[in-house]
Amino acid sequence: QVQLVESGGGLVQAGGSLRLSCAASGRTFSDYTMGWFRQAPGKEREFVAVIIRGGSVTAYGDSVKGRFTISRDNAKKTAYLQMNVLKPEDTAVYYCAASSRTYNVRNLGSYDYWGQGTQVTVSS
Numbered sequence: 856q857v858q859l860v861e862s863g864g865g866l867v868q869a870g871g872s873l874r875l876s877c878a879a880s881g882r883t884f885s886d887y888t889m890g891w892f893r894q895a896p897g898k899e900r901e902f903v904a905v906i907i908r909g910g911s912v913t914a915y916g917d918s919v920k921g922r923f924t925i926s927r928d929n930a931k932k933t934a935y936l937q938m939n940v941l942k943p944e945d946t947a948v949y950y951c952a953a954s955s956r957t958y959n960v961r962n963l964g965s966y967d968y969w970g971q972g973t974q975v976t977v978s979s
Contacts, residue, residue: 856881856882856968857879857880857881857882857884857887857953857967857968858879858880858881858968859877859878859879859951859952859953859968859969859970860877860878860880860970860971861875861876861877861949861950861951861970861971861972861973862875862876862878862973863875863876863973864949864973864974864975865974865975865976866976866977866978867941867975867976867977867978868977868978869941869942869943869977869978869979870940870941871941871977872937872938872939872940872941873938873941873975874935874936874937874938875891875935875936875938875949875951875973875975876933876934876935877889877891877933877934877935877936877951877970878931878932878933879932879933879934879953880932884927884929884932885908885909885929886908886955887908887953887954887955887968888905888906888907888908888953888954888955888956888957888960889905889906889925889927889934889951889952889953889954890902890903890904890905890906890951890952890953890954890960890961890966891903891904891905891925891934891936891949891950891951891952892949892950892951892952892963893945893947893948893949893950893975894947894948894950894972895944895946895947895948898947900950900963901916902916902961902962902963903915903916903919903923903936903949904916904919904923904924904925904936905925905960905961906925906926906927906934907957907960908957909929910926910927910929913925914960914961916961918944919938919945922938922939922940922941923936923937923938923939924936924937924939925937934951936949936951938975941975941977942977943977943978943979944977945975945977946975946976946977947975948972948973948974948975949972949973949974949975950969950970950971950972951969951970952966952967952968952969952970953966953967953968954966954967955967
């Protein structure tokens with residue numbers, strides 16, 4: 856069992872930055888691929904970023920590529936999402952998730968554990 860708790864969300868103006876954190880407890884954090892997803896009102900949950908177990912492999916959704924950076928600190932059992940040059944369309948609830956897989960990790964169904972989400976609101 857893995858428990859995930861996100862933090863760091865809030866209200867920011869367009870062009871600003873936020874860093875989200877996802878603290879994990881339970882089983883060995885380094886065994887898991889960590890992903891970030893987001894869900895805006897009335898929309899489906901979408902893939903944002905993923906980092907494979909050791910941290911050397913990452914991938915991003917097209918809408919955030921070049922602006923967001925995913926990272927992890929396995930010693931602290933924490934994953935991060937640095938979000939820069941935020942846009943109003945980035946407004947959503949952001950979720951972190953853990954997967955025992957290293958493939959198909961852009962898909963929601965590949966994840967075993969989810970956090971409760973943290974709200975990010977970007978004003979124009």
